[in-house]
Amino acid sequence: MDQTVRQVDRLVSGMPTNDGAGVRLTRIIGQPGLSELDPFLLLDEFRSDVAGDYIAGFPDHPHRGFETVTYMLAGRMRHGDNQGNTGLLRPGSVQWMTAGRGIVHSEMPEQEDGLMWGFQLWINLPARDKMTEPRYQDVDPDAIRTIQRPDGSRIKIIAGRVDGIDGAVRSAATDPTYLDIGLPPGSAFRHGVPSDHAAFIYVFEGDARAGEGEAATQIKRGDLAVLSPGDTVVIAAESVSATRLLLVAAKPLEESIVRHGPFVMNTEAEIHQAIEDYRAGRF
Ligand code: CO
Numbered sequence: 192m193d194q195t196v197r198q199v200d201r202l203v204s205g206m207p208t209n210d211g212a213g214v215r216l217t218r219i220i221g222q223p224g225l226s227e228l229d230p231f232l233l234l235d236e237f238r239s240d241v242a243g244d245y246i247a248g249f250p251d252h253p254h255r256g257f258e259t260v261t262y263m264l265a266g267r268m269r270h271g272d273n274q275g276n277t278g279l280l281r282p283g284s285v286q287w288m289t290a291g292r293g294i295v296h297s298e299m300p301e302q303e304d305g306l307m308w309g310f311q312l313w314i315n316l317p318a319r320d321k322m323t324e325p326r327y328q329d330v331d332p333d334a335i336r337t338i339q340r341p342d343g344s345r346i347k348i349i350a351g352r353v354d355g356i357d358g359a360v361r362s363a364a365t366d367p368t369y370l371d372i373g374l375p376p377g378s379a380f381r382h383g384v385p386s387d388h389a390a391f392i393y394v395f396e397g398d399a400r401a402g403e404g405e406a407a408t409q410i411k412r413g414d415l416a417v418l419s420p421g422d423t424v425v426i427a428a429e430s431v432s433a434t435r436l437l438l439v440a441a442k443p444l445e446e447s448i449v450r451h452g453p454f455v456m457n458t459e460a461e462i463h464q465a466i467e468d469y470r471a472g473r474f
Pocket of ligand 1: 252
């Protein structure tokens with residue numbers, strides 16, 4: 192069967208910003224250069240070994256209408272919510288939170304120094320699921336399957352399927368793929384992604400190349416590549432250096448999006464309702 196290799200449609204650099212009570216981070220999706228990539232609403236990378244950049248954390252705040260995926264590479268973050276749930280995010284762990292009709296939670300550093308490094312991705316929910324019951328999928332590092340290839344490449348399957356192995360998390364509405372891929376110098380990775388899914392690569396160590404042939408494009412550390420339609424993703428490390436990146440894909444929703452901070456709905460009226468419900472303590 193013919194394969195259509197996805198090329199790099201565009202490259203986007205993150206924008207330094209502050210969120211929570213003053214946490215310094217880089218916003219890659221959800222900023223003027225890339226306001227959204229349906230169904231993805233936001234991608235942040237937080238990475239600092241200066242406590243002042245993260246110590247204030249994210250005190251109590253609400254979410255409604257989408258899912259948040261937090262993936263920790265270094266550091267420890269305690270989360271707690273208004274339903275009495277609590278948990279500790281530690282290096283290599285994932286929290287997949289379906290905010291649904293509403294949650295009020297906090298995400299606070301559980302360390303006073305050292306490196307804090309990770310990502311938060313927001314994935315939209317379709318209209319029919321926006322008011323679903325909130326739920327968490329907390330995934331310990333050892334529950335995330337990692338594939339080691341003979342060429343030294345390493346693929347952590349947070350969501351999706353590689354070599355017949357399923358990822359730790361599933362989300363029916365958008366059928367996401369979320370892979371953490373480490374490639375040694377000169378190696379490459381090919382992966383089938385449904386052709387109707389939106390897909391991006393975010394490089395967080397070294398540089399990578401995506402695509403094939405003349406159109407293969409270099410992606411520098413800190414850049415996000417939006418991939419063209421196609422059914423196969425091809426990623427390679429440069430010949431002299433290793434690379435590490437996220438490959439993320441999901442089914443677009445193709446619905447209207449109205450966002451107001453931590454509320455993402457389909458209409459203005461639903462946003463007003465969300466604000467009203469939050470103020471009235473109905474989350
Ligand atoms: Co939050």
